[in-house]
Amino acid sequence: MRNIRDKLRVARGEAPAELVFTNARLVNVLSAEIYLTNVAVDDGRVVGIGDYDGKETIDLEGAYLAPSLIDGHFHVESTMLTIPEFVRAAVPHGTGAMVIDPHEYANVLGLDGIRYVLESSKNLPIDFFIMLPSCVPATHLETAGARFTADDLALMIADDRIAGVAELMNYPGVFLGMESELAKIRAGKGKAIDGHAPGLRGKNLNAYALAG
Structure with missing residues (x-):
């Protein structure tokens, strides 16, 4: 430099x-x-x-x-491609940076899935900003294998390539003040926290936003 x-x-x-x-x-x-x-x-x-x-x-x-396109929220695994192969397809159309939530990697592989995403997205012509999945599994009915707590998020949040905590899908748990969900927000340590509250309105929405 x-x-x-x-x-x-x-x-x-x-x-x-x-x-x-x-x-x-x-x-x-x-x-x-x-x-x-x-x-x-x-x-x-x-x-x-x-x-x-x-x-x-x-x-x-x-x-x-022109400046490259920036995708503000994406799940690469939903394309059924590896990250390098996805990049090969996306770059010619002008994408230069992406914020990704590797939720399904985490659902199946846990922290090893996040480590794989960090490693496989290095040194590519797209800049990846990686969010840590916050709801693994998405509901208590899922049995994909992995489970994340706030302690798991805290293990990786300090990595320079981790941009923050991904969409907090358990929005009732957030606005009702469940400790498990508030602890995940605290684990973000000043990085970005993604919201995810479809249809939420009124005072419960106020409470959700206030939580962080």
Whole structure:
């Protein structure tokens, strides 16, 4: 990784970027504009838009250049593909990052399933942000084999690639203050906590949101 001062010099136009995409139709997703410009990239990061010199240039000849798509909630296992094979299918359509809940991996394999997901999603062209399944099994009627408690979540929550605790599907347990569910929220330790409360309204919804 290059020194930030070196990258600032590139951004100011005082040094050439490693790569410049020229003649790009840039899709500005904030202003809803599309305009012809150049995009400078240095050390794997966009450092400027406009007139830049580059050690390497790629003429896009008017092709569209846009940020990648981010999928905010996904279950890769529901595709019946391994994570690398799913990536092979998704990347050509513009997906660059995903927040995933590996619920069924955990249902069957427990913590070993989460470890498999962490390992198999490394060094791929999609960035994976992995949520820890909070309801394993989803109901007391399921007998897939594994069972997660707050203690299990606490074992893995500190991993840098764990983004938080996935959807708390036992929403009655949350708004009624069941210790088993509140402990899972506490196990999140400041990371994201996904809600999951279809149809919940009124004061029970207020209580659910208040829980964290």
